[in-house]
Amino acid sequence: MPVPTKNEQVVIYPTEDEVALQVATHVAYFSDKIISEKGSFSVVLSGGTLINSLRNYGLVEMVNILVDERVVPLDDPESNYLLALNGFLSKVPIPKENIYPINYSPSAETVAQDYEAQLRKLVADKVLPLSATGFPQFDLMLLGVGPDGHVASLFPNRPQRYNKKDWVTFIEDSPKPPPKRITFTFPVINSATCIAMVVTDEEEADAVYITLEHKPHLPPLPCSEVKAQLNLSWFLNWDAASKLPSSTNKK
Ligand SMILES: O=C(O)[C@H](O)[C@@H](O)[C@H](O)[C@H](O)COP(=O)(O)O
Numbered sequence: 358m359p360v361p362t363k364n365e366q367v368v369i370y371p372t373e374d375e376v377a378l379q380v381a382t383h384v385a386y387f388s389d390k391i392i393s394e395k396g397s398f399s400v401v402l403s404g405g406t407l408i409n410s411l412r413n414y415g416l417v418e419m420v421n422i423l424v425d426e427r428v429v430p431l432d433d434p435e436s437n438y439l440l441a442l443n444g445f446l447s448k449v450p451i452p453k454e455n456i457y458p459i460n461y462s463p464s465a466e467t468v469a470q471d472y473e474a475q476l477r478k479l480v481a482d483k484v485l486p487l488s489a490t491g492f493p494q495f496d497l498m499l500l501g502v503g504p505d506g507h508v509a510s511l512f513p514n515r516p517q518r519y520n521k522k523d524w525v526t527f528i529e530d531s532p533k534p535p536p537k538r539i540t541f542t543f544p545v546i547n548s549a550t551c552i553a554m555v556v557t558d559e560e561e562a563d564a565v566y567i568t569l570e571h572k573p574h575l576p577p578l579p580c581s582e583v584k585a586q587l588n589l590s591w592f593l594n595w596d597a598a599s600k601l602p603s604s605t606n607k608k
Contacts, residue, residue, distance in 0.1 A: 367569060367591040369598045369607040373406075373557040376594045380555055383590060384497065387551055391496050399485060401541070403501040403509060404437030407555050408444045421446060421456045424498060424546065425509040426472075428465045428527070428537035431458055435535050459539065465527035469539040473525040488548035488586065492524060498549040498585075502556045503533060506564035506578025510540035518543065518579050543582055552585040559596040566600035 370376050388398040401424045402408060427435045438458040446456055457479075460471045476493050479485040488494035500508050511518040512532050520526045520542045527539045546552070556565055566572075568581040569591065583589065595607060 364587060365589045365591075367593065369593045369595065369601075371595050371608070373594050375608075376555065376557050376592050380499065380553055380592050383553055383592070384499070387497050391550075397484075398497070399495045401495045401498040401549070402437075402441060403499060403555075404440060405501045406557065407499055407501040408437070408440045421451060422476075422495070423458075424500060425538055425540035426459050426468075427535045428459070428461070428463075428468050428539060429535060430461050465529050465537040465539060469523075469525045469527035472539055473523065476524055490544060490548055492544045492548040494586070495545075495549045496551065498546060498552045500546070500552060500554050500580075500583065502554060502561050502564055502568075502580045504558075504560040504564060505532065506568065506580045507533070508554075508580045508583055509546065510538040511543065511546075511579045513576070513579060518582070547582075547584045548586065550586050551588040552583060552590070554580065554583065554589070554591045556591065556597040557594040559599055561597050562600040565591075565593060565597050569601060 368379060370379060384400070388400075391398045399422065401422045403424050404426070421441070423437050423441065426437050427433070429435045431438050433439065457475055459468050462468050462471070476485065480487055480493055485493045485495070502508055505513050507513065510528055510531060510533075512528070515528060515530070515532075517526045517528050517540060521544055523542055524545050525539055526542050527537070529537050531538050564578055564580060567575050568578055598607065
């Protein structure tokens with residue numbers, strides 16, 4: 358099992374907008390701190406509603422990478438890159454060269470190999486450091502969680518969640534459409550300095566409960582395997598936290 362994160366927290370706010378504001382505040386704090394320490398800040402984003410919730414509080418001055426991507430052309434409505442571009446990347450002064458979309462190909466394996474080659478070049482060019490485990494270390498990852506407990510495109514009953522070798526892998530039978538995707542593996546995800554799990558949908562309340570209440574009698578979900586090097590924060594609204602004990606600290 359991954360080494361437990363040194364510092365974990367769960368914060369719960371009434372609405373999705375309040376969660377998005379808290380996430381933006383969290384990102385702003387870490388980006389200011391890390392940019393002052395090393396002059397740059399790398400952020401990895403999930404797709405799905407997470408990107409929508411960030412549109413109101415644009416992230417600026419960052420290296421922008423997607424933790425997973427649908428293997429579709431970049432102008433396809435299903436593209437996470439297009440979602441991020443329209444959502445906020447086109448609205449904030451992030452240099453185009455700091456944004457890393459996939460090079461589309463119909464072959465998910467080819468796209469995954471090419472995306473891993475892009476990451477390896479960022480490491481070779483010293484844009485990204487390597488963690489002690491030999492995987493690229495991002496400053497911050499913003500991850501969503503699916504109703505089945507998937508993170509990125511690492512799903513409960515698919516082998517990609519056990520891939521501990523590659524930096525980027527691919528799936529062609531995703532239970533969540535579209536079927537063809539590429540995704541970071543857990544060794545890359547768990548090398549991140551800070552990770553924010555942003556969950557604001559009641560459909561995900563069971564996955565949140567099973568994960569945060571550490572139910573040993575239930576098979577561990579992919580989202581329970583997420584560990585960060587320094588800080589792992591869960592940002593929930595009341596809907597997503599609705600299955601947690603009433604004693605849980607709700608703002
Ligand atoms: O490409 C994707 O679909 C996402 O990366 C995926 O991992 C998403 O984060 C979760 O499925 C949660 O999606 P929602 O936030 O839309 O519920």
